[in-house]
Amino acid sequence: MKIYHLSHTDLDGYSAQIVTKNYFDDILFFNSNYGREIDEKFDEILLLIEKNKNINPSQKNLVLITDLNLNLLQCENFENRLKALDSKILLLDHHQSGLECAKKFPWYFLDSSRCATLITYDFFSEIFQDDNELKEYVKIVNSVDIWLKDELWFEFGKVCMGIVSSAKEINNVIFSDESREYIFYLLSQALKFWGQEDAHIKLDMEIHSIKKRFFMKDSDDTLSNLVSKYIVKQLSDNRERFEISYFDKKGILTYNIGNTSVIGNDFLVQNSDIDFFIDVTSRKTMSFRANGNIDVSLMAKNLISGGGHKNASGGLFNSFKDAYSYDKIKSQIIELISKKTQKIEKEADNEIAK
Structure with a gap:
């Protein structure tokens, strides 16, 4: 059976996936708010x-949803669509807001006394077997997720919660698998501190070093530079997915990449055949970078009435609609470029005709 595991984007959501990863091999992960x-x-x-x-055609599939509550319409829709594909669904959650759904759908399991990670662990450990190290980790997650502040594991759990919420170095829209792998790594390294005296304090002191170790390959550097090298490599290895064009110039489009100046410039230096770099954000802003092959101040002016410098400009794309899929984001930018370049070409033709 192949499992498609959709979970939340916090400590409990990712930890539920860590549990299933422990018990299954043929599994694909997805995360959602x-x-x-x-x-x-x-x-x-x-x-x-x-x-x-x-x-x-004979493949059996299970969609597992954890730490997310659905509404009645979603439940009916998901159940019917999966039934048509001869596939099953199982939801393990602890949010009381899903009570109505839990009463109506037998595959919707709700228990507000435990976090989703503990529910998931109890469910699969009863089918397979206990794992003592994993069980200890699950207690950590449970104590902080349902806020059992008098429990032994609570303070350590708070640090783990902060690790997940601050793991923004890899964008989870354009690099969802890599972002999840990063978070799994951080939590696996955090668990090594458990059992030490003042474990939560020691872990808190080491978070920066743990992050650097994930990105460090050959030599040490600042975290910012290490992250830039990692992201540039990911973009370079998957250029086709990110490439766009503006007239006869080639560019790369990213979304909420962070640290655009460093990453954009590093990418353009390493990929000299690419003329420009654009990052669009959920705040509707667009950042343009170049390395001498195009004046991005004019590009920003033509596309979004923006401006700036020849190699670094920006502006606001007012009609941009945020999305959770890179393809939907990219299609909006391609449409914008197409519309604006056609207008410029038409105006140029009119001037020639005069």
Whole structure:
């Protein structure tokens, strides 16, 4: 059976996935916040199931959802669409807001007395077997997620919660698998401190070093530079996915990449055939970078009435609609460029005609 595991984007959500990773090999992970993002992630899962069914019609599939509560409409929709694909669904959650759904759908398991990670661990450990080290980690997550502040594991859990919430170095929209791998790594390294005296304090002191170790390959550097090298490599290795064009110039489009000046400039230096670098953010801002091959101040002016310097400019894309899929984000930028370049070409033709 192939498992598609959709979970929340906090400590409890990722930790529930760490539990299933311990028990299963054939599993794909997805993470989502609440609301519309759940629907988009579910659509993504359904497309993968359909694709795999065409290759292997006898493949059995389970969609596992943890630490996310659905509404009645979502439950009915998900159940019917999976039934049509001869696939199952199981939801393990602890949010009381899902009570109505839990009463109606037998696959919707709700227990507000435990965090989703503990529910997931109890469910699968009863089927397979206990894992003492994992069980200890689950207690840490449970104590902080349902705020059992008098428990032994609580303070250490608070530090782990902070580790996940601050793990912003890898964007989880354009690099979802890599971002998850990073968070799994940070939590696995954090667990090594458990059992030491003042473990939560020692872990808190070492977070920066743990982050650096994930990104460090050959030599040490600042965390910012190490992250830049990592992101530039990811973009370079997957250039086709990120490439866009503006007239006869080639560029790269990212989303909420962070530290655009460093990453953008590093990428352009290492990829001299690429003329410009654009990062669009959830705040509707667009940052433009170049390395002498194009004047991005004019580009920003033409596209979004922005401006700045020849190699570093920016502006506001007012009609940009934030999305949880890179492809949907990229399509908006391509449409913007197409519309604006066509307008410029038309105006140029009119001037020639005069």
